Amino acid sequence: QKEVEQNSGPLSVPEGAIASLNCTYSDRGSQSFFWYRQYSGKSPELIMFIYSNGDKEDGRFTAQLNKASQYVSLLIRDSQPSDSATYLCAVNIFSGNTPLVFGKGTRLSVIA
C-alpha cells in the first residue's frame, strides 16, 4: 500500500516566522519527492523537488529528505501572508511506472 501522510492542519504561524511542513511515506522504494502549493480554488503548482538525502534550498524554501526515516519536510523562512495555502507532498517510485501519490495536504495560515 503506497501512502503519503500529512497533518491536515491548519498550521498557523505569525508573519516572519519559519513554517515547518512534514510528510511521511510508506514505500521504502520511493525515490523522488515533490512539494506543491495549492491556493483555494486553484490547481497545484510545483514548488520544489528533492531526490537525495539532505537539504535543498531555493529562496525562502528548503526541502529536507531523510530516506532512512521515510520523512520529507518543507521549511518556509520569513513566512508571508501570501504563503497561506495548502501544501501537498507527493512521492514517486522509480521502480515502476507509478505516477505521483499525493498526501491530503497541510493547510498553512500565516497571520499578519
Place this chain on the structure above:
Amino acid sequence: GAGVSQTPSNKVTEKGKYVELRCDPISGHTALYWYRQSLGQGPEFLIYFQGTGAADDSGLPNDRFFAVRPEGSVSTLKIQRTERGDSAVYLCASSLGWGEGYTFGSGTRLTVV
C-alpha cells in the same frame, strides 16, 4: 501551448448523463496524467499516458470511466452514466517524462445533480 489547458472549466450534468473532459498538455510533454480531487483531499490518481498508450489505468474507479489520447497530445476523459459521487475537480497534468515534476491545468469542476 504555454500551459496545460482544460475544458470546460465547469460542467454541471444530470445523473445518468455522459460527459467528456478535455486536456491539452504542454507541447512536447509526452506524459499526461488525470487526477481528481475532492474537497479537503489530495489529488487522487486516475490514469497516466506515455505517448498514445495508457501506461497505468489502475486508478480508474470502475468501467464507467475511460480516457483516450489518440495522437499523443490532447486527451479526453469520458464518464458514462454519471453518478453524484463523481462530482469533483478533475485535474490534468503533463510532464516531460515519468519522474519529472508535473504541470497541472486549472481543472474541470464536475457537478452531477
